[in-house]
Amino acid sequence: xxxxxxxLWRRAGMGALLTSAVIGAVVGLAHAQEMAxxxxxxxxxxxxxxxxxxxxxxxxxxxxxxDGPHIQGAQAPSPQARGVAADKAAPRLRQAxxxxxxxxxxxQVNRTRLPLLTxxxxxxxxxxxxxxxxxxxxxxxxxxxxxxxxxxxxxxxxMVQAKRGEIARKPRLKLANIPEDVQITRLEDGWSASFRRFxxxxxxxxxCDDAQDVKCLxxxxxxxxxxxxxxxxxxxxxxxxxxxxx
Amino acid sequence: xKIPRFLFGVLTVSLLLTGCDDLPFPTDKGSESASSSASTSxxSESASSASTSxxSESSSSSSSVTPLPEVPHQAAGLLPAGSGSGYDDTRxxxxxxxxxxxxxxxxxxxxxxxxxxxAVPSNPSQCAPENYAYPWxxxxxxxxxxxxxxxxxxxxxxxQDLRPKxxxxxxxxxxxxxxxxxxxxxxxxVALTADAPPYRVYRYxxxxxxxLKVGLHDRVKRGQKIGKVSNNMGTSGGKxxxxxxxxxxxxxxxxxxxxxxGTMLAENAFVPPYTALLDAYQRKLAxxxxxxx
Numbered sequence: 415x416x417x418x419x420x421x422l423w424r425r426a427g428m429g430a431l432l433t434s435a436v437i438g439a440v441v442g443l444a445h446a447q448e449m450a451x452x453x454x455x456x457x458x459x460x461x462x463x464x465x466x467x468x469x470x471x472x473x474x475x476x477x478x479x480x481d482g483p484h485i486q487g488a489q490a491p492s493p494q495a496r497g498v499a500a501d502k503a504a505p506r507l508r509q510a511x512x513x514x515x516x517x518x519x520x521x522q523v524n525r526t527r528l529p530l531l532t533x534x535x536x537x538x539x540x541x542x543x544x545x546x547x548x549x550x551x552x553x554x555x556x557x558x559x560x561x562x563x564x565x566x567x568x569x570x571x572x573m574v575q576a577k578r579g580e581i582a583r584k585p586r587l588k589l590a591n592i593p594e595d596v597q598i599t600r601l602e603d604g605w606s607a608s609f610r611r612f613x614x615x616x617x618x619x620x621x622c623d624d625a626q627d628v629k630c631l632x633x634x635x636x637x638x639x640x641x642x643x644x645x646x647x648x649x650x651x652x653x654x655x656x657x658x659x660x
Numbered sequence: 661x662k663i664p665r666f667l668f669g670v671l672t673v674s675l676l677l678t679g680c681d682d683l684p685f686p687t688d689k690g691s692e693s694a695s696s697s698a699s700t701s702x703x704s705e706s707a708s709s710a711s712t713s714x715x716s717e718s719s720s721s722s723s724s725v726t727p728l729p730e731v732p733h734q735a736a737g738l739l740p741a742g743s744g745s746g747y748d749d750t751r752x753x754x755x756x757x758x759x760x761x762x763x764x765x766x767x768x769x770x771x772x773x774x775x776x777x778x779a780v781p782s783n784p785s786q787c788a789p790e791n792y793a794y795p796w797x798x799x800x801x802x803x804x805x806x807x808x809x810x811x812x813x814x815x816x817x818x819x820q821d822l823r824p825k826x827x828x829x830x831x832x833x834x835x836x837x838x839x840x841x842x843x844x845x846x847x848x849x850v851a852l853t854a855d856a857p858p859y860r861v862y863r864y865x866x867x868x869x870x871x872l873k874v875g876l877h878d879r880v881k882r883g884q885k886i887g888k889v890s891n892n893m894g895t896s897g898g899k900x901x902x903x904x905x906x907x908x909x910x911x912x913x914x915x916x917x918x919x920x921x922g923t924m925l926a927e928n929a930f931v932p933p934y935t936a937l938l939d940a941y942q943r944k945l946a947x948x949x950x951x952x953x
Contacts (some may be wrong), residue, residue, distance in 0.1 A: 462752045465858055469924070547841050547877045552859040554843040556876060566844050572857035573926060575747070576915040582926040584809040597927055600806040602818065602865055602908065603849050603894065608928040615914050615926040616700065623847035625896040 421515045449518045463574035468527075468551050472657035474611040476529035479612075480646040481508045507648065507658040513646035518546040518555075524649040528571050528614050530640060533557065537563060537642040538565050550651070562623035563630075565639055591641040598633050617645060682795070696840065728942040733768075733796035736934045740752035742775040743895040744802040745813035752939060753911055753931040754860055759940040760822070760909050760948035761889070762833040767823040768796040768937065771904045772803075786904040796941075800932040802838045803950035808930060818930040819910035820937055824889045829905050830868045832889045835951060836941075837862045847874050847894040850886055858914050861928075866892050884952040909933055 513535040515523055523530060525548040532555060533539035543558045552570040559565060586595035594609040605619040618640050622630035629635040648656060683916035759766070769791065773779045776786025801816035803807060808816040824832035838851055838860065844851035847869065849865045867887035874886050893901040911933045916926040943949065 420788060462755050463913070463915070468857075469916065469926075506786050515870075545877060546852075547843065549853065549855060549859055551857060552853070554841070554853055556827070556843070562725075562847065564844070564846065566851075568853075568928075570859050570914045570928070573914040573916040574858050576917040576927070578917065581915065581917040581927050582919060584927065585807075599808075599930075606927075606928070610924065610926040613924070615916070615928060617928040619842060619844065620847040623894050624898065625894060625901065626898075645836060656742075 425580075431654040455557070463576075465574050467570065468627075469573065469613045471528055471614060471655070473529075473658070476612045476646055476648065476652075477656060478510055479644070480510065480529070480648060481500070491579045492584045507653065507656075510653060510658075511647045512645040514544060514645055516543045517630055518544060519636075522546045522548040523647065525550055525651060526552055526569075527651045527655055528553070528569050528648050529557075529612050529652065530647040530649065531567060531569055531611065531614075531616050531643050532645045532647065533567075533639070533642045534644045537644075539639050539642050543610070559629075563627060566617075566621070567643065568617045568619075569614050570617075573615060588630045589637055590643065596640060598636065600633075604630050604653070605633045607633075609640070616643070617636060669717060673750060676871065679703065680938050685699065692777070703801045719796065727946075729945040730749065731796060731942055731945070732794035733938055734798060735797055736938070737801075739798060740770070740773060743770060743779075743799070744816055745797075745811050746798075747801045747810050747812055747816075747932055749810060749932065750935055752935045753860075753913055753933070754936040755939070757862075757936055757940050758838040759837060759937065759944035760834050760837050760862070760864065761824055762835050762883075762885065762951045764792075764941070764945055765823045765825060766793055767794070768820055769823065770797065770799040770819045771906050771908075773799075776904050782785055791823060792827060796886060796934075796938060797930070798934040799935055808933065819865070819908045820933040822849075822889075822907045822908070822937070827905060830888045830890050831869060833885045833951070834864050834867055834887055834889055835949075836882055836884045836886060839882050840880060841878060842874045842876055842886075845872075845874075848892040850874065852880060852886070861910075861912040863910035863912070865904060865910070866890055866903060869894055881952050883949045907923060909937070911936065 437502065437538070441634055449468065454493050488522050512532065514532040527550055530553065533546070534539055535541070539557060540559050541557060545556045551572045555567040557565040557567065558568065584597065586597055589596050592609055596609045599606045601619070601621070606617060606619045608615060608617040610616070611638060618636065620630065620639065641643045648658065662944075693889060735747045737748060739746045741897045770945045771777050774784035774791050775788035776791065799817055800819065801811035801813070801929050804817050805816060806815060806818065808814070808818055826832075838852070838854040838856070840854040842850060843853040843861070844863070848866050850867055850872065852864070854860045854862070864886060867891065868890035869892060871884065871888035871890075874880060880886065888908045890903045891902045893903045895901060911931050912928055913931050914926065914928050916924055918924050940949070
């Protein structure tokens, strides 16, 4: 049993302890958050692959491809093309938006600041359910094929700098009807091909829901799909940067 | 200066809770039990962390340079003997990302060269305690037949496997590593393309299809729930195929190289996620990356 006076003193002591506990906990929590953000800041400064400026697009080649006869690979630039600037005189563009791109969200097409590479109309790649999302300097085009099979085309002109020799030492393929060297990789759930055209890095992924799907047993289907990626469209942002007039 | 303040807070709370047992005056039972459970949870995490930390890690936790919780781990690129060739480029390829699992702890290790994996037929239980324990172990470039030029052998595993908090299927959430857009959805694959350059692509494999909270081209925020970690591996010949319960996490980054003659080469390559994941995990343990529903 406690006397009333002792009880009050003890209660006051507990109150003080409680107050300092709350203050301590708040300070501690704030400090934990501060630690997390300071670590994040520290990481940003830590060595990591360096992001490069947007690569210069070979707009002349892209315009030739957009306007040209869409024979596989016929109008594509040579692999040695190094991002030549647009012609001094504003080139004319007869058809900025090819048929496949005309069925995509115009808003997304217009936001895209690179040549929008899509399958050619009437080719082997189905395009009726195609959907596009643009990130400005990159885009992703989703192309559902037969049940359980999806192709995704991405274009990207913002890259990080690879170490010297890192890409050069990797194997590349010369494929029929494709002017550029292509890298083909097997994925856990499909196949992927990437190549550089107009200064832009394009990737075509093939995903199969079923591991035994004949389209994913080897890379033959993907190779044909890549060969069909010949249509080029230029949305408003791309046209502005290319300096073209319609 | 700051750490003692933090420790002061923790110690004071501990003292208070210890003293609360014999409080002679009426208490709010609800708040007491809430405090108790917080204390228990915090204490068990500390105990677990203390029991698994090495001496050097414990001592480094008192350093003001690396204040984040240390996580027992093997070095990046170092694979257990016989499991693969490893790799040399251990840079952080995705600084600042959100750890892709909502709950901690989580365990980075192989699904093949551990109990329950095909290389360990003597112990068929994927739920063996050693699978759900530190240290973290890298398994990017683990032996596979797939081309992966980053690997010393030129072939290997293209991601990092993460086991969730416990060996329970369809329970633990995978979350978005960065703000971005869902750009691929397969039967057991979800890909997220980050909004910001270089537009990294994060691929999440083996999610439970029925639990997915995202659709194609949905925008997601860093930390947002995507789907639950499962053993789903799609189908083969029309029949369901299963793996162990884990998240296979991949990072793809667009890279370029200019040769001495001015020719530019580019590739969209799988990069080792381990360093980025370890850092994200440490930040997660310190309170970074709250889960977004």
